[in-house]
Amino acid sequence: MSHLINHDGSELHVSKRYFSSDVEKAIIQIRKEWRDAHAVPENAHVIFYAPGNEKNETEFTSESVRKGVKEFLLKYSAPTSLSPKAHPLSNFVTVISLHSGSEGEKYMREFLKEKEWTGKVIIVTNDENNHLDAMCASDVGIIHDGQMISSAAACHLPTMNLFNMRMHHQWYHDLFNRWWNDMNIIADRNVYPEIIGGEAWFGKIADTLAEWYVKPDQRYVMIRNFDGFVQEGMSYKPIDRS
DSSP states (O other): OGGGBOTTSOOBOOOTTTHHHHHHHHHHHHHHHHHHHTTOOTTOEEEEEEOOSSHHHHHHHHHHHHHHHHHHHHHHEETTSSOTTOEEGGGEEEEEEEOTTOHHHHHHHHHHHHSOOSSEEEEEESGGGHHHHHHHHOSEEEEESSTHHHHHHHTTOOEEEEEOOOHHHHHHHHHHTSOOSHHHHHHTSOSSOEEEGGGOSHHHHHHHHHHHHHOTTHHHHHHHHHTTHHHHTSOSSOOOOO
């Protein structure tokens, strides 16, 4: 993407019309390199999961996501799927993104020792931005509330957001903010679905995974909805917050 940067690297040239297509070219290249390096076939379906950096965040998401992924795979992978055209279980991969040295990483590694995760699992961390490469290589995302949601939008990764909120907290948030994650706020629409509190149960997660799996063009719908807004979320110019 060097053609988007000036000679001394101080300016980034962006265009509302062409920005997303330029980014997509780079993402496709990173996707191929990452999948080749991890022996993941091009036709494999990759789920990116970021459980959170704090222990309480990982506790909130881990079991629901584990069960949600399992239910989704039982319905859509062979030999358990009822579809004669279902891909084998080996064609489905879950990438779990952990923040090195965090309490969330410690909890998740212990969790994976105790609980069986259906399908192949690859663990990545933030070291050398491995988690961003994995986002580019993935097909869908499940992320606990945080900055990584904005990163997922920049990497064109369709993502559901899990939020650990009590009902009264959610009510006030809806009343004053409408949306919770930064990208939905900038776009002023619920592009990345916000799954809050008790709604973040495994059945809802499995259904959302299934909906995006049978409608892969959902990725491009989300890219179009965020097109132009990704630049507004970047810190390449001062933002007037007065």
